[in-house]
Amino acid sequence: MTHRITRAAICLPLALGLATEAGAFTACQITDTGGIDDNSFNQTAWQGVLDAQGQLGIDARFLESQAETDYEANITSLLGGQCDVIFTIGFLLGDATQAAALANPDQMFSIVDYAYDPAIPNVLGQVYATDEAAFLAGYLAAGMTETGILGVFGGINIPPVTIFMDGFAWGVDHYNGVHGTSVTVLGWDPDTREGLFTNNFDSLDDGRAFAQNLYDEGADIVLPVAGPVGLGSAALAAELGPDELMIIGVDADLYLTDPERGQVYLTSIMKRMDATVFQVIEQAIAGTFEGGVIVGTLENGGVDIAPFHDFEGSVPAALAEELATVRAGIIDGSIAVGGM
Amino acid sequence: MSDRGAVDSLLQRAAPGRAEFEDLVIVPLFAVAVALILGALTMLATGVDMATIGRSYVALLQGSVGSLGALSETLTAAVPLVLAALGLALGFRTGLFNIGAEGQLLMGGLAAVIFGFSFPGLPFPVLMPLCLLAGALTGALYAAIAGYLRAATGAHEVISTIMLNLISYRLLDWMLSLDWVQREGRSDPVSRSVPPNAELPRLLDWLDPNLRVHAGIFLMLLAVWAVHWLLFRSKLGFEFRASGANPDAARYAGIRASLVIVLAMALAGALAGLAGANQVLGVLGRATPGFSAGIGFDAIAVALLGRSHPVGVLFAGLLFGALEAGGRQMQVDAGVSIDLIGIIQALIIVFIAAPLLVRAIFPWGFRRRDKGGAR
Amino acid sequence: MDVELRGITKRFGPVIANEAVDLVAKGGEVLGLLGENGAGKSTLMNVLCGLYRPDEGEIVIDGRTVAFAGPGDAIAAGIGMVHQHFMLVPVFTVAENVVLGVEPVAALNRLDLAAARAKVREIGETYGLTVDPDARIEDLPVGVQQRVEILKVLFRSARVLIFDEPTAVLTPQEVEEFFQIVRALRDDGKAIIFITHKLMEILEIADRVSVLRAGRIVGGGDPGAMSRAELAEIMVGRPVRFEVERTAFTPGAPRLEVAGLTVLHDTGEVAVDGVSLTVHAGEVLGIAGVQGNGQTALIEAITGLRPAVTGRILFDGQDITDASPRARHAMGMAHIPEDRQRMGLVTDFTVAENMVLDSYYSDRFSNGPAMDWRAVNRWAAEAAEAFDVRTPTVFAQAGHLSGGNQQKLIVARELMRDTKLVIAAQPTRGLDVGSIEYIHARLMAARAEGDGVLIMSSELDEILSLADRIVVMFKGRIVAEFDASAAPPDKAAVGLAMAGAAP
Known part of the structure; x- marks a missing residue:
C-alpha cells in the first residue's frame, strides 16, 4: 500500500498538468437525475457528444445531477470558461439554464426539451415532435394487442413526457377509427391531462410496480415514459415473457441499449437527441451557433420509431403497410396528429 | 465553614487533556485521511488509473476550497446541513433519535414558499423573516407530532419520524398539485416561485453573478450560537441534557420528561424547517418533489460526526459541504462518478464511529493508554 | 504453589496506583487483601493475572521469576481470577460456560460436552461446588453463578485463586456457603487471595491479612491477633468509630405521616399494601426488610416518583399525595435514592452539574432562562469541600469518582440546604468504611437539627445502629415495629420478622 501512496504523490503534479491542459473545444453535459447511463434519455444525448468527440476531436465532460437541487449548482461548477458549450438535458433544467444563461451571456448553452419564448440569444433549445413518432407506436400497439388494453405511465407530468402519451393515445384513437375497434389506453387521458406518474426519473422499483398494476388491469403492452424507470418495467416483462407483456421503449432504441432484455421491446419511440446534439456542436465549432429552437420531426428524422427486431415476424405485413401509410400521411400533413 | 483555598482549587479548570485533543481533532483528521485513501483504493479497484485518481483529488480540493466560487459552493451546501444537523444534535443530546429531519425540512420549506408567494406585497425586511419563521414553525409542529406520540403513548420516535417522512413526501406531492400552490401553466408538481423580496439575498453576486453564497450563512452561525447557548447555558438545555444522559435521574430531579420530549422534538423540527426554508429562499426559489435532496439524512451523519456538539456540527457540516462541492468538480475534471463522494462520506463516518480502529491504524498518532507515564 | 509479588509499582500517567507492593500468597492459606475503594487492590490483582504489566517489580512463582505478556500466560501459570462482575454467557449451560475457550474436542473437532459435564461434576464433588452442569446460567441464582465462575477457574487448573469482592452480590446464607467452599479449596492446598473492604469477612475467613492504602502495603499480619478496630484504623489511616454518635432522642411533631398507602409495581401488582407510618422531627425511622418486599416502591411513593393508588401522605401536616417531586423537594424533603448510578446521578455530567441536579431551576442558580454557572460552580x-467529596475539580465527570465519593456528592446535594425530612434509601450500599462512617454522621447531624429521617436499608446492622424506631416490611406490609430509642432491639427478633414470621 505504501508503494501506491508514493506513486499517487508522484502522480499529483502530473495530474495537475493534465487538469489545466486546454482542449481545442469542450462540450459539457449536465444530466437530469436519471444519470448518464440511463439507457435512454441522458445517454442518447451523451451519445451525440461522444459522436462529436470521435468525429470532430473535441473534449467531452459530463456531470450527473443526483437531485433536483443539483441543477443550478452543477451548471455553476461548469461555468468559468472550461466549457465552450453546455448541454442541459431535460425540461426540469429549464429554470436553472435560463438563470445561468442570462447571468453569463457569453457562454453558449443548449437545452434539450425546452424552448424559450422569447428566445435567449445564447441558448439553443432542442425540441421534438415526439407525438408524431408516438402516434405510430400507438397505432402499432393497437394493432398488436390481444387484450384490447394498453398501458402508459410517465415520469413527471411535464410537456416533454406527456407529448409521448398524447401521441400514443391519438395513434390508438386513429387505429380505432380506421378499424372500428375499441382498444383502450390506461394511464393517460389527453383531454383531462391526468394520468399515472411516478414523479421521478430514477426509481426502477416504481417502473416495475406501475407496469405490474397496468398488467393486472389487463394491459399487454406498456409504454413507460420515464427514462430509466422503464427498465424496471422491462424487467417485469422479461420475467412474464413477451407473450404476456410487451414494452415500448422511449428516447433511444432500447433493443440496442438494453440488449439483455431486448426481447421485450416491441419497438421504441426514438428521440434522436444524439443527432441534434451533434448538430449543435457542429454549429458551435463553425461559429454559426445562435439562440433559438431546433425541432426534430418525423420528416427530418429527429423522431421515429425503431425497427421491430425480434417482433419482425410477429407484426402482420398488413399492419406494417398501414404504418407506412400513416407515416407518410403525417409527413405530408394529411393525417393530423392531435386530438379528434 | 470551609477552607477558602480548597474551594478555589476545586474551581480550577483543568487544561484540555491530551485525550480530549486526540478525540476531537486527531481522530477526525485521521478518519478523513483513511477515508480518502480507501476511496482511492476503491477507484483503483474499479479500474481507474493512478493519474485520474490524483487528478480527482486535486479537483476535490479545488472544487471545495480552491477558489472563491468553490468556497461559495461549499458554504451553500453546508448551510442546510448544519441547520438540520443542529436540530438532530439537540435531539441526540436529549436522548431522542430523530430520523425525521427530511420530512420536517420538506414541510418547513413548503410552508416558507407558500407564505412567500401568498404575501408578495410585503417589504423584504418583513417578508423574508416571516417566511423563515413560517418554515421553522411548520417544521416544529410536524416534529412535535412525533414528540407527542412518544410522550403520550410511548411510540418510539425512530418509527414515527420515519413514517412522518413518508407521509411528508406524499403530502408535498399532493400540495404541489393544488391549483393555488402549483405554478401557473405547469402540470407537473412544481410550486409557484418565491417572490424576490422573500429571498435570502446573495452576498457576493455583485462580484460575480455565479457566486451563490447567500445570507443563510448568517442564519447558520446564529443557529450554532443559539443551540450552544440553549444546550450549555440555559435551564432548558440542562433539562434536555439530563433527560438524554439519564432519564431516571431527570425524573428524580423533577424534570417533566413528556414536556422535554415534545419541546426538544419541536426545536429540532424548527431547525430542520429552517434548513428547508433556507433551501427554498436561498437556493431553489420554489418547491419541487425532491427538493430536500436527502439533506435530512445526510444531516444525521453530520450530527454524529460533530458529536452532537454545535461547534462540531458546524465543522462537520462544512466538511460535508466541501465534499459535495468538490465532488462535482471531481466528476467534471476526472470523470469519476459522483457516487464515490458518497463512499468517502460513509467511510469517514465509519472511522469516526470506530476511534479504536483509527488508533490501531495510526498508533504513532496517539499516546499509549495503558503505558501512561512509563515511557 | 506460592506466589510472590516483589516491589510492584504501577502508574497510570501521573497517578500511582501501586507503589513498591510486596505480597505473598501461599498454598493452603487464605490471604485477605483489605483496602478501601480506590486503594489499588484491583490494579494489583490485574497485574497478577496478566492484564497489566508492572512498571517496576517482579512476580515470582515457586521461586522462579515470571513475566506475563497477557492473561493467557497467567492462566497457564495457574493463576485464576473470579471477577466481581461475572463473565458468563447467560444463554449457555453451566458446562458450556465452564469449557468456553478451552473446549474439549472429540474426533473431527466435535465439541465433547459429555467430557465437559463429567469434569464439572468431578470438580464440583471435590470442593462441594454442586451445580447442575446442564442448567442455563440465566436460570440460576447469583450465588450459584458465582460457583460457575469458580468452576471455570478450577477447570483451567488454577492453583492460585483470586476473589475480587466476592460477597458483594451474595445474600447472608450464600455468603456462608461460599465460605465453606473457600475453606475446602484452601484445605486442598490452593492459594487463595480474598479481596474485600469488609472487616468482618477478613476476621472470619483469612489466615493472614495484608492491608493496602493509597497503593502501598501499610500493614498486615494474623487477623486472629487483631481487633476490628485495629484493622479499620490501618485501612483508613485514622481511628474509626463503629458506634454512631447520637444525641439524646427528643422527638418532635410528626414530619411525615403516611396513612393506608397502596402503591403498584409497573406490572400492576401490588407493591405496597396499605402501609401507615409516621416519622417525627428528630427521629430516625428505619425500614428493615429483605430486598423486594415493597420498600423501593414505598420510597418512590413518598418522594413523588410513583403514584399512590389509595392512602394519603402528609408532610408537616400538608397533603402531598399528589404533589410533584419538585414541590416536595422545595418543601424541604431530601431524597438519597437507592441506586446512585441509575437515579441519583447523571454520570456524564460534571460534579457541579450533579450538585444542582434538582435545584438548577432556583433563582440562586439561574437568571431567567439562563443558568448562572458561576454561582453553580462556586456553590x-x-x-x-464541606461534605468531603474528593474530586480534582468540580468540572470532573461524576462518573469518574469512586462510589463513596459519588454517594457523598449526593448526600452533599441533598443535605447542604435547609431540610426537614430526609429519605435515605440504601445510603451506604457498597461503600467503604470511611465513607459509611461519614454518611452516617451526616444523617445523625440532620436528626440532631430536628429533621425527620427515614432510612431504608437491607443491611440490618445499619438499621440497628442508626434507628430510633424500626419497622419491618414483608410482602408490601409492615409486619412488625420495634422501639430502639433506648437500646437496640434483639437482632434475632427483627431477623425473624424480616423472614415473615409473626413476632
Whole structure:
C-alpha cells in the first residue's frame, strides 16, 4: 500500500498538468437525475457528444445531477470558461439554464426539451415532435394487442413526457377509427391531462410496480415514459415473457441499449437527441451557433420509431403497410396528429 | 465553614487533556485521511488509473476550497446541513433519535414558499423573516407530532419520524398539485416561485453573478450560537441534557420528561424547517418533489460526526459541504462518478464511529493508554 | 504453589496506583487483601493475572521469576481470577460456560460436552461446588453463578485463586456457603487471595491479612491477633468509630405521616399494601426488610416518583399525595435514592452539574432562562469541600469518582440546604468504611437539627445502629415495629420478622 501512496504523490503534479491542459473545444453535459447511463434519455444525448468527440476531436465532460437541487449548482461548477458549450438535458433544467444563461451571456448553452419564448440569444433549445413518432407506436400497439388494453405511465407530468402519451393515445384513437375497434389506453387521458406518474426519473422499483398494476388491469403492452424507470418495467416483462407483456421503449432504441432484455421491446419511440446534439456542436465549432429552437420531426428524422427486431415476424405485413401509410400521411400533413 | 483555598482549587479548570485533543481533532483528521485513501483504493479497484485518481483529488480540493466560487459552493451546501444537523444534535443530546429531519425540512420549506408567494406585497425586511419563521414553525409542529406520540403513548420516535417522512413526501406531492400552490401553466408538481423580496439575498453576486453564497450563512452561525447557548447555558438545555444522559435521574430531579420530549422534538423540527426554508429562499426559489435532496439524512451523519456538539456540527457540516462541492468538480475534471463522494462520506463516518480502529491504524498518532507515564 | 509479588509499582500517567507492593500468597492459606475503594487492590490483582504489566517489580512463582505478556500466560501459570462482575454467557449451560475457550474436542473437532459435564461434576464433588452442569446460567441464582465462575477457574487448573469482592452480590446464607467452599479449596492446598473492604469477612475467613492504602502495603499480619478496630484504623489511616454518635432522642411533631398507602409495581401488582407510618422531627425511622418486599416502591411513593393508588401522605401536616417531586423537594424533603448510578446521578455530567441536579431551576442558580454557572460552580465547590467529596475539580465527570465519593456528592446535594425530612434509601450500599462512617454522621447531624429521617436499608446492622424506631416490611406490609430509642432491639427478633414470621 505504501508503494501506491508514493506513486499517487508522484502522480499529483502530473495530474495537475493534465487538469489545466486546454482542449481545442469542450462540450459539457449536465444530466437530469436519471444519470448518464440511463439507457435512454441522458445517454442518447451523451451519445451525440461522444459522436462529436470521435468525429470532430473535441473534449467531452459530463456531470450527473443526483437531485433536483443539483441543477443550478452543477451548471455553476461548469461555468468559468472550461466549457465552450453546455448541454442541459431535460425540461426540469429549464429554470436553472435560463438563470445561468442570462447571468453569463457569453457562454453558449443548449437545452434539450425546452424552448424559450422569447428566445435567449445564447441558448439553443432542442425540441421534438415526439407525438408524431408516438402516434405510430400507438397505432402499432393497437394493432398488436390481444387484450384490447394498453398501458402508459410517465415520469413527471411535464410537456416533454406527456407529448409521448398524447401521441400514443391519438395513434390508438386513429387505429380505432380506421378499424372500428375499441382498444383502450390506461394511464393517460389527453383531454383531462391526468394520468399515472411516478414523479421521478430514477426509481426502477416504481417502473416495475406501475407496469405490474397496468398488467393486472389487463394491459399487454406498456409504454413507460420515464427514462430509466422503464427498465424496471422491462424487467417485469422479461420475467412474464413477451407473450404476456410487451414494452415500448422511449428516447433511444432500447433493443440496442438494453440488449439483455431486448426481447421485450416491441419497438421504441426514438428521440434522436444524439443527432441534434451533434448538430449543435457542429454549429458551435463553425461559429454559426445562435439562440433559438431546433425541432426534430418525423420528416427530418429527429423522431421515429425503431425497427421491430425480434417482433419482425410477429407484426402482420398488413399492419406494417398501414404504418407506412400513416407515416407518410403525417409527413405530408394529411393525417393530423392531435386530438379528434 | 470551609477552607477558602480548597474551594478555589476545586474551581480550577483543568487544561484540555491530551485525550480530549486526540478525540476531537486527531481522530477526525485521521478518519478523513483513511477515508480518502480507501476511496482511492476503491477507484483503483474499479479500474481507474493512478493519474485520474490524483487528478480527482486535486479537483476535490479545488472544487471545495480552491477558489472563491468553490468556497461559495461549499458554504451553500453546508448551510442546510448544519441547520438540520443542529436540530438532530439537540435531539441526540436529549436522548431522542430523530430520523425525521427530511420530512420536517420538506414541510418547513413548503410552508416558507407558500407564505412567500401568498404575501408578495410585503417589504423584504418583513417578508423574508416571516417566511423563515413560517418554515421553522411548520417544521416544529410536524416534529412535535412525533414528540407527542412518544410522550403520550410511548411510540418510539425512530418509527414515527420515519413514517412522518413518508407521509411528508406524499403530502408535498399532493400540495404541489393544488391549483393555488402549483405554478401557473405547469402540470407537473412544481410550486409557484418565491417572490424576490422573500429571498435570502446573495452576498457576493455583485462580484460575480455565479457566486451563490447567500445570507443563510448568517442564519447558520446564529443557529450554532443559539443551540450552544440553549444546550450549555440555559435551564432548558440542562433539562434536555439530563433527560438524554439519564432519564431516571431527570425524573428524580423533577424534570417533566413528556414536556422535554415534545419541546426538544419541536426545536429540532424548527431547525430542520429552517434548513428547508433556507433551501427554498436561498437556493431553489420554489418547491419541487425532491427538493430536500436527502439533506435530512445526510444531516444525521453530520450530527454524529460533530458529536452532537454545535461547534462540531458546524465543522462537520462544512466538511460535508466541501465534499459535495468538490465532488462535482471531481466528476467534471476526472470523470469519476459522483457516487464515490458518497463512499468517502460513509467511510469517514465509519472511522469516526470506530476511534479504536483509527488508533490501531495510526498508533504513532496517539499516546499509549495503558503505558501512561512509563515511557 | 506460592506466589510472590516483589516491589510492584504501577502508574497510570501521573497517578500511582501501586507503589513498591510486596505480597505473598501461599498454598493452603487464605490471604485477605483489605483496602478501601480506590486503594489499588484491583490494579494489583490485574497485574497478577496478566492484564497489566508492572512498571517496576517482579512476580515470582515457586521461586522462579515470571513475566506475563497477557492473561493467557497467567492462566497457564495457574493463576485464576473470579471477577466481581461475572463473565458468563447467560444463554449457555453451566458446562458450556465452564469449557468456553478451552473446549474439549472429540474426533473431527466435535465439541465433547459429555467430557465437559463429567469434569464439572468431578470438580464440583471435590470442593462441594454442586451445580447442575446442564442448567442455563440465566436460570440460576447469583450465588450459584458465582460457583460457575469458580468452576471455570478450577477447570483451567488454577492453583492460585483470586476473589475480587466476592460477597458483594451474595445474600447472608450464600455468603456462608461460599465460605465453606473457600475453606475446602484452601484445605486442598490452593492459594487463595480474598479481596474485600469488609472487616468482618477478613476476621472470619483469612489466615493472614495484608492491608493496602493509597497503593502501598501499610500493614498486615494474623487477623486472629487483631481487633476490628485495629484493622479499620490501618485501612483508613485514622481511628474509626463503629458506634454512631447520637444525641439524646427528643422527638418532635410528626414530619411525615403516611396513612393506608397502596402503591403498584409497573406490572400492576401490588407493591405496597396499605402501609401507615409516621416519622417525627428528630427521629430516625428505619425500614428493615429483605430486598423486594415493597420498600423501593414505598420510597418512590413518598418522594413523588410513583403514584399512590389509595392512602394519603402528609408532610408537616400538608397533603402531598399528589404533589410533584419538585414541590416536595422545595418543601424541604431530601431524597438519597437507592441506586446512585441509575437515579441519583447523571454520570456524564460534571460534579457541579450533579450538585444542582434538582435545584438548577432556583433563582440562586439561574437568571431567567439562563443558568448562572458561576454561582453553580462556586456553590458546588463549597458543597464538595464541606461534605468531603474528593474530586480534582468540580468540572470532573461524576462518573469518574469512586462510589463513596459519588454517594457523598449526593448526600452533599441533598443535605447542604435547609431540610426537614430526609429519605435515605440504601445510603451506604457498597461503600467503604470511611465513607459509611461519614454518611452516617451526616444523617445523625440532620436528626440532631430536628429533621425527620427515614432510612431504608437491607443491611440490618445499619438499621440497628442508626434507628430510633424500626419497622419491618414483608410482602408490601409492615409486619412488625420495634422501639430502639433506648437500646437496640434483639437482632434475632427483627431477623425473624424480616423472614415473615409473626413476632
